[in-house]
Amino acid sequence: MLSKRMKICLITGALLGVVCIVGASVRSGFQSEVYFLFALWYNRVILGLVIGLTGRGLNLPGSVVRGAALGLVVSFAFYSSIxxxxxxxFLAGVLYGMIIEYVAFKLDVGKGMN
Known part of the structure; x- marks a missing residue:
């Protein structure tokens, strides 16, 4: 069974993946290949998964920094593959890691580490 934190992170990653698809499509003049857009979206879902696997941090600033670091690592895999x-x-992945962690921290109201 998925924890509340994991569900929040996966959903947030999937939604931010849609934002990424729109942004990449606009930047390319709607010329991006479907496989590229899918890979970009999937990378954001994986980012949500990785962040969801971590426990809830003790404080928001530390959690957001961890989200940035995980966003950097996960997004680098996509960035290097293209x-x-x-x-x-790539840089959006760092920001999205911070956003996923922030949303998870705020919505998963359990105390301390999971």
Missing amino acids: GFTDTVS
């Missing part, structure tokens, strides 16, 4: 060509999406 030949280091989409820097905006």
Whole structure:
């Protein structure tokens, strides 16, 4: 069974993945390949999964920094696989890691570490 935190992180990652798809489509003049857009979305879902696997941090600032670090690591996998060509999406992954962690911290109201 999925924890509340995991559900929050996966849903937030999937929604941010849609935002990424829209952004990448607009930046490319709607010329991006479907497989590229799917991979970008999937990367955000994986980011949500990775963040969801971590326990709830003791404080919000530390959790957000951890989200940024995990966003950097997970997004680097996508960034390197596309030949280091989409820097905006890579940097967005860092921001999205922070957002996922923030949302999870605020909505998963349990105390302390999970």
